[in-house]
Amino acid sequence: MTATLLDGKAVAQQIRDELTSRVANVKKKLGRPPALAIVLVGDDPASEVYVRNKLKTAEDAGMGVHLERLPGATTLADVLSVVERFNHDARFDGILVQSPLPKTLGKDAEQQVFDLIDPAKDVDGFSPISAGRVVQNREGFAPCTPAGVIELLVRAKIQTEGKHAVVIGRSDIVGKPMAALLLHKNATVTICHSRTRDLPAMAREGDILVAAIGRAAFVTPEFVKPGAVVIDVGINSVTKLEDAQRIFARYPDRLEVFRKRGSVLVGDVHPDVAATAGALTPVPGGVGPLTIAMLMANTVRAAELRSR
Amino acid sequence: MTATLLDGKAVAQQIRDELTSRVANVKKKLGRPPALAIVLVGDDPASEVYVRNKLKTAEDAGMGVHLERLPGATTLADVLSVVERFNHDARFDGILVQSPLPKTLGKDAEQQVFDLIDPAKDVDGFSPISAGRVVQNREGFAPCTPAGVIELLVRAKIQTEGKHAVVIGRSDIVGKPMAALLLHKNATVTICHSRTRDLPAMAREGDILVAAIGRAAFVTPEFVKPGAVVIDVGINSVTKLEDAQRIFARYPDRLEVFRKRGSVLVGDVHPDVAATAGALTPVPGGVGPLTIAMLMANTVRAAELRSR
Numbered sequence: 001m002t003a004t005l006l007d008g009k010a011v012a013q014q015i016r017d018e019l020t021s022r023v024a025n026v027k028k029k030l031g032r033p034p035a036l037a038i039v040l041v042g043d044d045p046a047s048e049v050y051v052r053n054k055l056k057t058a059e060d061a062g063m064g065v066h067l068e069r070l071p072g073a074t075t076l077a078d079v080l081s082v083v084e085r086f087n088h089d090a091r092f093d094g095i096l097v098q099s100p101l102p103k104t105l106g107k108d109a110e111q112q113v114f115d116l117i118d119p120a121k122d123v124d125g126f127s128p129i130s131a132g133r134v135v136q137n138r139e140g141f142a143p144c145t146p147a148g149v150i151e152l153l154v155r156a157k158i159q160t161e162g163k164h165a166v167v168i169g170r171s172d173i174v175g176k177p178m179a180a181l182l183l184h185k186n187a188t189v190t191i192c193h194s195r196t197r198d199l200p201a202m203a204r205e206g207d208i209l210v211a212a213i214g215r216a217a218f219v220t221p222e223f224v225k226p227g228a229v230v231i232d233v234g235i236n237s238v239t240k241l242e243d244a245q246r247i248f249a250r251y252p253d254r255l256e257v258f259r260k261r262g263s264v265l266v267g268d269v270h271p272d273v274a275a276t277a278g279a280l281t282p283v284p285g286g287v288g289p290l291t292i293a294m295l296m297a298n299t300v301r302a303a304e305l306r307s308r
Numbered sequence: 309m310t311a312t313l314l315d316g317k318a319v320a321q322q323i324r325d326e327l328t329s330r331v332a333n334v335k336k337k338l339g340r341p342p343a344l345a346i347v348l349v350g351d352d353p354a355s356e357v358y359v360r361n362k363l364k365t366a367e368d369a370g371m372g373v374h375l376e377r378l379p380g381a382t383t384l385a386d387v388l389s390v391v392e393r394f395n396h397d398a399r400f401d402g403i404l405v406q407s408p409l410p411k412t413l414g415k416d417a418e419q420q421v422f423d424l425i426d427p428a429k430d431v432d433g434f435s436p437i438s439a440g441r442v443v444q445n446r447e448g449f450a451p452c453t454p455a456g457v458i459e460l461l462v463r464a465k466i467q468t469e470g471k472h473a474v475v476i477g478r479s480d481i482v483g484k485p486m487a488a489l490l491l492h493k494n495a496t497v498t499i500c501h502s503r504t505r506d507l508p509a510m511a512r513e514g515d516i517l518v519a520a521i522g523r524a525a526f527v528t529p530e531f532v533k534p535g536a537v538v539i540d541v542g543i544n545s546v547t548k549l550e551d552a553q554r555i556f557a558r559y560p561d562r563l564e565v566f567r568k569r570g571s572v573l574v575g576d577v578h579p580d581v582a583a584t585a586g587a588l589t590p591v592p593g594g595v596g597p598l599t600i601a602m603l604m605a606n607t608v609r610a611a612e613l614r615s616r
Contacts, residue, residue: 111446128448132440135488136480138419140436162505170491172444179487180443183478183499188510190498191491197470202496 003230003273003280011155012148012289016061019300023062026303034303035064036123036295037092039082042072042102051098057292063299066092076105080116087118093306094123094299099173120305123298126173134177137184141298146178148290149210149231150185158208158229158279161186166206168192168199168219168268174212174233182208199223209277211268217247219269227278233287234268247271311538311581311588319463320456320597324369327608331370334611342611343372344431344603345400347390350380350410359406365600371607374400384413387421395426401614402431402607407481428613431606434481442485445492449606454486456598457518457539458493466516466537466587469494474514476500476507476527476576482520482541490516507531517585519576525555527577535586541595542576555579 027033036058040051051067058065068082079101086095095117101109114126122130125143133140153160165187169175175191183189192202203209203223211219212233224230238244244264248254251271258264267283274280281287335341344366348359359375366373376390387409394403403425409417422434430438433451441448461468473495477483487497500510511517511531519527520541532538546552552572556562559579566572575591582588589595 128440128444128446129437130440131443132436132438135439135443135484136436138436162503164505164510176443176488176491179499180484183484183501186501186503188498188500188504190496191487192496193491193494195470195494196496197472202472 002275003277006152006156006229006231006279006281006286008148008152008281008286009289011152012293014155015151015290015293015297016057019061019296022300022304026300026307027062029307030303032091033063034093034300035066035091036094036096036299037066037068037086037089039068039070039079039086039095039097041070041074041079041098041105044100044102047098047100054096054292054295057296058299061296063296064091072102072104074102074105076109076112079105079109079113083113083116087116087121093121093303094295095121096124096295099126121302123295123302125177125298131172131177135180137180141302142181142294143173143177144291144294144298145174145212145233145287146181147298148287148294149178149233150181151294152231152281152287152290153185153208153229156279160208162188163207164188164190164205165208165210166190166192166203167210167212168203169210169212169214169233171212175210178210178212178233182210213268215268216243216266217268217270219273221270221272221276224273224276226276228276229279230269230273230277230281231287232267232269232281232283234266235283235288236266236268237263238266239263310583311585314460314464314537314539314587314589314594316456316460316589316594317597319460320601322463323459323598323601323605324365327369327604330608330612334608334615335370337615338611340399341371342401342608343374343399344402344404344607345374345376345394345397347376347378347387347394347403347405349378349382349387349406349413352408352410355406355408362404362600362603365604366607369604371604372399380410380412382410382413384417384420387413387417388424391421391424395424395429401429401611402603403429404432404603407434429610431603431610432481433485433606439480439485443488445488449610450489450602451481451485452599452602452606453482453520453541453595454489455606456595456602457486457541458489459602460539460589460595460598461493461516461537464587468516470496471515472496472498472513473516473518474498474500474511475518475520476511476531477518477520477522477541479520483518486518486520486541490518521576523576524551524574525576525578527581529578529580529584532581532584534584536584537587538577538581538585538589539595540575540577540589540591542574543591543596544574544576545571546574547571 125141165182210231216236244258433449473490518539524544552566
C-alpha cells in the first residue's frame with residue numbers, strides 16, 4: 001500500500017489563479033492592487049529565503065509589495081515604529097513581520113510586534129484578536145499554514161465531518177489554530193504534544209493526522225493508522241550525514257540530494273509512512289506552497305474589506 | 309465503587325476568602341472596592357436568578373456592584389450605548405452583560421455587545437481579544453466556567469499533566485476555552501461534539517471528562533472510564549415527571565425534590581455515573597459556585613490592573 005501524494009503545489013497554484021480576478025477588482029476600486037508590506041529584521045538565511053518566496057509570489061500575482069529591511073542591531077522600538085507607520089499607511093493592506101526576530105530584541109519582542117499590527121492588516125493572523133476570531137469561528141485572518149491545510153483537505157475532497165483528527169504540536173501559529181479550524185469542520189479533534197503519554201498510540205487514533213512539531217522524521221509508521229490522511233507541516237533541513245543515512249536508508253534519490261548539496265529537506269513525517277498512510281503531503285511541495293498562497297489570499301481579502 | 313464528590317462550593321468559598329485582602333488593597337489604592345457593572349435586559353426568570361446570585365456574591369465580598377436593567381423591548385443600540393458608557397466610567401472595573409439577550413435584538417446581538425466591551429473590563433471573557441489571549445496562554449480574562457474548573461482541579465490536586473482530557477461540547481464560553489486551558493496544563497485534549505462518531509467510546513478514553521453540552525443526564529456510565537474524574541458543567545431543570553422518574557429512578561430523595569417543587573436540577577451527567585467515576589462534581593454545588601467565584605476573581609484582577 002502506498003499513500004496518494006497530496007499535491008500542495010498544485011492546490012496552491014489553483015488558489016493563486018483564483019485570486020487573479022479578485023486582484024483586478026481591487027485594482028479597479030482602489031486604483032492599486034492589494035499590497036503587502038514585509039518587515040525583515042537582520043539577515044537570518046532561512047528568513048531571507050522565505051521572504052524572497054513571498055515577495056516573488058506576490059509579484060507574480062500582480063500584487064504590490066514593499067520590503068522594509070532593518071539591521072540585526074535594530075531596537076524593538078524601531079521595529080514597533082515601522083509597524084505603527086505601516087498601520088497608518090493606506091498604501092498597504094497587509095503587514096507581515098518575518099519571524100523569528102533576532103534574539104537580542106528580547107523574549108517578548110515578537111508578541112509585542114504582533115500585538116501592534118492593526119487587526120485589519122494582520123494577514124499572518126498572529127495577533128490575539130485574530131486568534132480569538134479563529135477560535136470563535138468568525139470572519140478574520142487565520143494563520144496561513146493551518147488555513148492552507150484546510151484548503152488542501154477541502155479541495156482534495158477529504159471528509160472531515162465526524163472524522164477523528166489528531167494534531168501533534170500546540171504552537172500558536174500552527175497546532176492550536178489547526179485544531180480550531182478542524183473542529184469547525186466538524187472533526188473530533190485531539191491535540192497532542194511533548195507531554196502526551198504514549199504519543200504513537202494516540203496519534204494512531206487519527207483518521208487525519210497533522211504533524212507540526214518541527215522534528216525531522218519524528219512521525220514513524222507506528223504513529224499512523226493504516227489508510228489515514230497524514231499532513232506534514234514540518235520543513236527540516238538535515239545536515240548530518242548519519243541523520244540522512246538513517247532517515248533515507250531506503251531512498252537513494254534523497255541521499256543523492258544530500259550528497260550533492262550537503263543537506264536535504266525532510267518533514268516531521270518519516271518517509272516510510274508513505275507505506276501506511278492512505279494520503280500524504282510531500283516535503284517539499286506539500287504544505288509549504290499552501291502557506292504562501294494563503295498569505296496572498298489573506299492580503300487580497302484585507303484589500304477587499306478596505307475597499308468595500 | 310463510588311466517586312469522591314468534588315465540592316465546588318467549598319473551593320468557591322476558598323477562592324472568595326482569598327479575595328478579601330486583595331479587595332482591601334484595591335480599596336486602599338483606588339479609594340473604592342473593585343466594582344462590577346451588570347446589564348440585564350428583559351425579565352428572563354433564569355437570568356434573574358443568576359444576576360441575583362452574582363450581585364449577592366459581590367456584595368458579600370465587599371465589592372461594588374451596579375445593576376443596569378433595561379426593558380425587554382430595548383433596542384440593540386440602547387444596549388450598546390450602555391456598554392459604551394460603562395467602558396468610559398472609571399467607577400467600574402468589570403462589565404457583564406447577562407446572556408441570553410432577548411431574541412428580538414437579533415442573532416448577532418450578543419457578539420456585537422461582547423465585542424464592544426473594553427478588553428480591560430471584559431471579566432466574562434467573551435470578547436475575541438479575551439478568547440485570543442486564552443488560546444495564546446497569555447494574561448487576560450478567561451471565561452469564568454472553564455477557569456473555575458481549572459481552579460477546582462488544581463485545588464483538588466488532580467493531575468492534568470500527561471492525562472487525557474476529553475471535553476464534550478464546543479461552545480465559545482465553555483468547551484473551547486476549557487480545551488485551551490487544559491492544554492496549557494499539559495493535558496492531551498480531545499474535543500467531542502454532536503458530530504462525533506461513537507461519542508461514548510471517545511468519552512471513555514478520558515482520564516478527565518468534562519461534560520458541557522446542556523443536555524440533562526446525557527453522559528451515562530458507558531461514557532466514563534472507570535475511575536475517571538468527571539466534571540459536570542450542565543445545569544438543567546427537569547420539569548416533566550416522566551423525565552424525573554427515568555433519570556432519578558434509583559434516587560428517591562431527588563424524586564422527592566421534584567414532587568415538592570415540580571422541578572429538579574440535573575447536570576449533563578447521569579447520577580448513575582457516580583458508581584463508575586473516581587471523582588465527580590455534584591449538581592448543584594459543583595461547577596456553578598466556581599463560575600461565580602471566578603467572576604469575582606476576574607473583577608478583582610481587573611481592578612488590580614487598573615490600579616497598578
